[in-house]
Amino acid sequence: MPNQVPLVSYLVLGDDPHLIAHECTNCKARFFDRRNGCAKCFGTEFKDVSLPKEGKVRAFSIVHSAAPGIKVPFVASVIECGTTRVSANIINVDPKPENLKLGMKVKLATYVLGKDEVGTEAIGFGFEPA
Amino acid sequence: MASENLYILGIHMTKFGKYPNRDLIDLAAEAAQGAFKDGGVTMGDMNILAAGNLRGTGRIGQPLQKQIGQTGIPVYNVTNACATGATAMRVVMMAIKAGEADMGLAVGSEKLAGVGLLTGANVKADGKTWTPEGRFDAVSATDGRIGTETMPGVFAQIGMEYGSRYGEVSFETFAKISEKNHYHSTLNPLAAYQKRMSLEEIMKDVMVAYPNTRPMCSANTDGAAATVIVSEKKLRTLSKAQQDRAVKIAASVLTTDPWEDGCQVLANVNTCTREAAKQAYAQAGVGPKDIRLIELHDCFATAELVHYDNLMLCDEGAAVEHFNSGATWREGRQPVNVSGGLESKGHPIAATGIANVWEIATHLRGEAGPRQIEGAKIGMTHVIGLGNTCAIHILQK
Numbered sequence: 001m002p003n004q005v006p007l008v009s010y011l012v013l014g015d016d017p018h019l020i021a022h023e024c025t026n027c028k029a030r031f032f033d034r035r036n037g038c039a040k041c042f043g044t045e046f047k048d049v050s051l052p053k054e055g056k057v058r059a060f061s062i063v064h065s066a067a068p069g070i071k072v073p074f075v076a077s078v079i080e081c082g083t084t085r086v087s088a089n090i091i092n093v094d095p096k097p098e099n100l101k102l103g104m105k106v107k108l109a110t111y112v113l114g115k116d117e118v119g120t121e122a123i124g125f126g127f128e129p130a
Numbered sequence: 131m132a133s134e135n136l137y138i139l140g141i142h143m144t145k146f147g148k149y150p151n152r153d154l155i156d157l158a159a160e161a162a163q164g165a166f167k168d169g170g171v172t173m174g175d176m177n178i179l180a181a182g183n184l185r186g187t188g189r190i191g192q193p194l195q196k197q198i199g200q201t202g203i204p205v206y207n208v209t210n211a212c213a214t215g216a217t218a219m220r221v222v223m224m225a226i227k228a229g230e231a232d233m234g235l236a237v238g239s240e241k242l243a244g245v246g247l248l249t250g251a252n253v254k255a256d257g258k259t260w261t262p263e264g265r266f267d268a269v270s271a272t273d274g275r276i277g278t279e280t281m282p283g284v285f286a287q288i289g290m291e292y293g294s295r296y297g298e299v300s301f302e303t304f305a306k307i308s309e310k311n312h313y314h315s316t317l318n319p320l321a322a323y324q325k326r327m328s329l330e331e332i333m334k335d336v337m338v339a340y341p342n343t344r345p346m347c348s349a350n351t352d353g354a355a356a357t358v359i360v361s362e363k364k365l366r367t368l369s370k371a372q373q374d375r376a377v378k379i380a381a382s383v384l385t386t387d388p389w390e391d392g393c394q395v396l397a398n399v400n401t402c403t404r405e406a407a408k409q410a411y412a413q414a415g416v417g418p419k420d421i422r423l424i425e426l427h428d429c430f431a432t433a434e435l436v437h438y439d440n441l442m443l444c445d446e447g448a449a450v451e452h453f454n455s456g457a458t459w460r461e462g463r464q465p466v467n468v469s470g471g472l473e474s475k476g477h478p479i480a481a482t483g484i485a486n487v488w489e490i491a492t493h494l495r496g497e498a499g500p501r502q503i504e505g506a507k508i509g510m511t512h513v514i515g516l517g518n519t520c521a522i523h524i525l526q527k
Contacts, residue, residue, distance in 0.1 A: 005260045005262075007268060007269060008276065033265035033394075039389040058294045059291035059293075060290055061284075061286035061341075063280060063340075064338055065282065066247075066280060067273050067274050073337075076277040076339075077277065078287060078291065078395055084391060086395060089275065089276065102293055102298055103294070114256070116257075116260050117258045118259055122270055
């Protein structure tokens with residue numbers, strides 16, 4: 001199996017790919033990116049927590065016009081994973097309004113995004129209908 | 131607001147549209163000189179200049195002085211996303227309230243015609259090997275792979291998210307909002323587009339980001355707007371004619387969005403707007419029902435709907451019902467975006483937050499001609515700067 005790297009560091013690969021968040025140890029606010037302090041309580045300590053792999057669609061848009069290199073149309077969405085909202089594309093679905101529904105149940109899925117010159121695969125993620 | 135009232139003394143906007151042969155400064159100068167003429171003053175009367183521009187140099191104040199009067203006054207160059215113009219106004223107001231000035235000019239100018247899709251900064255070319263970069267340690271571009279940073283897609287989700295909270299909103303409902311604004315634009319000679327469009331035409335137009343089709347998106351245009359703001363004390367020294375046309379700034383508020391889960395993955399334009407509205411109503415001593423007309427930030431048709439609720443023009447969760455009642459059409463109880471809104475008037479970013487004040491002031495002065503909303507004594511403006519900022523002004527005559 002080729003070497004793999006995640007598209008972003010909050011995607012954890014391995015046997016059980018999942019998303020993590022950096023949780024403020026004081027107020028439990030969660031963040032996906034590197035933070036200097038907590039935007040909610042100003043605390044500066046975080047620990048990593050795993051997110052549920054299933055969620056439901058809180059918002060979506062079928063995007064027909066995007067940056068170069070991005071295949072359109074695709075479905076951009078906000079997924080509620082437990083109490084945490086996640087940005088992701090809804091994948092493995094024909095991107096038409098009749099196939100998408102607010103509140104629909106979805107689950108995390110990964111895919112190979114591309115290979116670099118030394119053959120390492122970058123792995124992306126999305127959510128697919130559950 | 132603090133003890134002293136502030137007034138719009140003069141205000142002007144250029145026609146929004148395409149100006150291939152005019153630069154940012156030409157447009158800003160037209161707006162500034164128009165505002166001086168409207169207020170019966172000159173550059174020599176200004177104690178402060180705040181100049182807004184987002185996507186050009188961002189530093190147009192001093193170049194503008196070279197064209198309209200180089201008097202040595204302090205210049206503040208302002209950028210605050212789509213709230214840039216409104217922020218420039220607030221810089222002038224804060225200087226007057228602080229006692230550093232008694233009259234000042236706020237201007238916003240933008241060249242946006244033909245720039246195409248506005249998206250986020252997260253577009254990077256892949257290297258030879260995957261190399262983590264930035265706060266997400268991303269090895270490749272994330273825009274389009276992890277959701278979207280394109281404005282039509284972001285605001286589409288903002289509209290859909292409202293549906294998640296209060297019941298699904300149909301594509302047709304959002305499109306009808308756009309139908310209203312394009313209808314309104316037919317009476318506004320300064321709008322970039324003055325074409326009435328049927329619901330069917332809007333729904334069948336090019337899909338940009340469902341449920342926003344092209345006419346449901348704000349128009350990228352060039353344009354500028356400027357206003358002269360004066361203290362009440364100074365105003366009382368001016369002529370009766372000047373005093374008679376002055377419009378009171380009954381409230382001026384700027385907020386940002388407080389943290390809540392989800393704001394990191396979808397811009398939250400709701401919390402900052404609701405808070406700004408609450409503060410603005412309190413400052414002005416009025417309630418939502420006292421507002422005769424509103425110019426709100428319809429950068430996309432999906433955005434207009436959520437702001438009916440955020441500005442408390444309807445009961446919580448009742449934005450669709452409010453729109454379907456006909457209240458927000460120009461013939462309705464409380465018209466919204468009689469200028470045609472950003473969808474047809476155009477959205478030259480830094481000019482927008484002053485141009486909407488021009489629209490309201492023009493109605494309050496009874497000078498709006500064929501599109502005059504009768505009996506307009508109190509009006510409201512609202513802009514959103516993505517990131518997020520909300521600015522609200524309540525004007526009173």
